[in-house]
Each structure stands twice: as structure tokens, then as C-alpha cells.
Amino acid sequence: MYFDDDEAQKEVQALCSLSCAACAASPAGPKTFASLPLLQAHLRKAHSQSMCEICLLGRNVFISQHVLYSKTALERHMASGAADTGNALGEAGFKGHPLCSFCSTSFYGGGELFTHMQREHFTVRARASRSSHAASRAMYVRR
Ligand SMILES: [Zn+2]
Ligand SMILES: [Zn+2]
Ligand SMILES: [Zn+2]
Numbered sequence: 519m520y521f522d523d524d525e526a527q528k529e530v531q532a533l534c535s536l537s538c539a540a541c542a543a544s545p546a547g548p549k550t551f552a553s554l555p556l557l558q559a560h561l562r563k564a565h566s567q568s569m570c571e572i573c574l575l576g577r578n579v580f581i582s583q584h585v586l587y588s589k590t591a592l593e594r595h596m597a598s599g600a601a602d603t604g605n606a607l608g609e610a611g612f613k614g615h616p617l618c619s620f621c622s623t624s625f626y627g628g629g630e631l632f633t634h635m636q637r638e639h640f641t642v643r644a645r646a647s648r649s650s651h652a653a654s655r656a657m658y659v660r661r
Contacts, residue, residue, distance in 0.1 A: 536550055537549060538561065538564075539584075554581065566589070569587070595607075598613060598614040618631060618634060618639075
């Protein structure tokens with residue numbers, strides 16, 4: 519990869535690294551982590567904040583570009599776009615993650631939910647007597 523200058527290179531490295539955005543403003547500079555779970559644990563412990571797991575899977579952005587939420591803000595984010603006013607998701611007209619009414623799993627958007635319903639529930643529905651929340655959830659996780 520070619521970089522125009524050191525600044526651009528540093529910027530890209532910061533975007534690609536697992537660094538704590540909440541620590542970036544501190545005098546010590548951003549803290550970086552060896553793995554995503556370590557970063558998530560740090561966010562929870564040091565800042566009482568977390569990233570949305572659904573957005574981590576569904577949004578095509580760098581880890582450091584993900585929005586940090588407090589516990590209550592994350593709940594609001596899942597249910598509606600209310601917590602996202604003023605960030606990238608809010609500007610995109612984000613309305614919360616749709617919930618599957620069969621297994622209560624959240625999905626990134628309507629398209630993902632629709633695919634999930636087709637794959638998991640059109641057949642599960644036909645054998646409804648055998649299906650359970652646990653079973654359909656297990657099928658989803660395994661994929
Ligand atoms: Zn931090
Ligand atoms: Zn999310
Ligand atoms: Zn479902």
C-alpha cells in the first residue's frame with residue numbers, strides 16, 4: 519500500500535487497529551488491543567460503554583468507526599434510531615434493528631431479517647409443534 523505521507527499512514531493504521539475510540543482523546547493516546555473481545559471488555563470496564571453486536575456484524579466499517587453506547591443508549595439503539603441522532607447511523611435514517619417475532623433475534627436491517635425468516639422459519643413453521651425458541655436460535659448461531 520502506498521501512502522502520501524506519514525499522517526495518512528497513521529490514520530489508516532488507527533482505523534484498522536483495535537483501538538479504543540473513547541481513550542483517543544486522552545493524553546496517553548488511543549489504547550490498542552490484540553483482539554475484539556479484549557477491546558469490548560475494556561470499553562465495558564473502563565468506560566461503561568459497548569458497541570452494538572449487530573452493527574459489528576452488519577456494518578461495513580472499521581472497528582474504530584463503530585458507535586459507542588452506554589447500556590441504556592444501546593437499548594434505545596436496538597429498539598429505535600433515537601439514540602443515534604448525530605452519528606452516522608442516525609443520518610442514514612436508522613430506525614433500530616428489526617426483531618424476529620419467531621425467535622426474538624435482532625437483525626441489522628429488514629433485508630437480513632427477511633433472509634432469516636425465509637431460511638429459518640418458513641420450514642420451522644411447517645413443523646411448529648417441534649420448534650422452540652432455543653432450537654431456532656441454535657440454528658441461527660451455528661450458521
Ligand atoms: Zn478506552
Ligand atoms: Zn446496532
Ligand atoms: Zn427468527
